[in-house]
Amino acid sequence: MKTLNICIDIDGTITDPYFWLNSANAYFNKNLTVDEITQYDISKAMGVPKSEYVDFYNKNKFRLHGKEENIRKDAKKVIQKLIEEHNIYFVTARDKDLEILTHHYLKKNRIPYDNVFVLGTTYKVDMAKKLSCDIFIEDSYENSLQLSQNGFKVLLINTNYNQMQLNENITRVFNWEQIHDIIDKMLLQQETM
Incomplete structure (x- = not known):
């Protein structure tokens, strides 16, 4: 049985945030x-x-x-490690008409996942609840704030456009190796409880 339900945004999170x-x-x-x-x-x-x-x-x-869109350094490698022990759900605000392209893009880049949810809206709280999300990886400050205010732990991947003050449920991260380390530490803390 897999341990954590990890929700991951796509654009700017697993990809270069300035691709456009x-x-x-x-x-x-x-x-x-x-x-x-x-x-x-x-x-x-x-x-x-x-x-x-x-x-x-x-x-x-x-x-x-x-x-x-190019994949961020180490994102594929880290996600390939994480999926061995955890559920990986991509939750994106992309328009619904990009759903097939999104699946194709992830498969073409060999990014593994359990499921992809193309919402067509930036509001991700309801999907995070539905998925019993343990941790959400995001680049949008506004999305991170909404998620964190609803009790979700968020790893906010650093960009020039998300430099606002964080609350106790949001941790700023600078790369995918750091994301992997934080998730490993979370697991160790859970095991010792």
């Missing part, structure tokens, strides 16, 4: 750098109206999510 930047710069005729992306809301980060960003995203989402 080159395409958005070209589309909006901008020259922003990664260091300038200090907001999660891409329209605000790019300084463009929300409607223009939505138009860009809708025109490009299949290419962006299918071909331009």
Whole structure:
């Protein structure tokens, strides 16, 4: 029997958080750098109206999510270790029409999982409850805050756009090896209780 139910976001968490930047710069005729992306809301980060960003995203989402997202260093290796002992559930806010592409992307990159939930909304609390989530790995500060305020432990993977103050249920992490170490420590603490 597997030990923990681990919920993992996809975009910006197992993938490069700035995968969209080159395409958005070209589309909006901008020259922003990664260091300038200090907001999660891409329209605000790019300084463009929300409607223009939505138009860009809708025109490009299949290419962006299918071909331009690179996997973060060590994410695949760590997830391959974690799935040996734990349930791995990907919980993403991606649009519902990206569900097949999401499964294909994970399989193509040999990222193992027990299930994938493409929500079409940024609200993940209900799914975390349904999955009896023990720990949620996320890059969005707002999602992390919602989850943590509902009693979930969150590992917030560090980005330029999530530098706000954390509460006691959120731990900032800087790489996937650190995520693995924290989960191992959680298990040791559970075993000694």
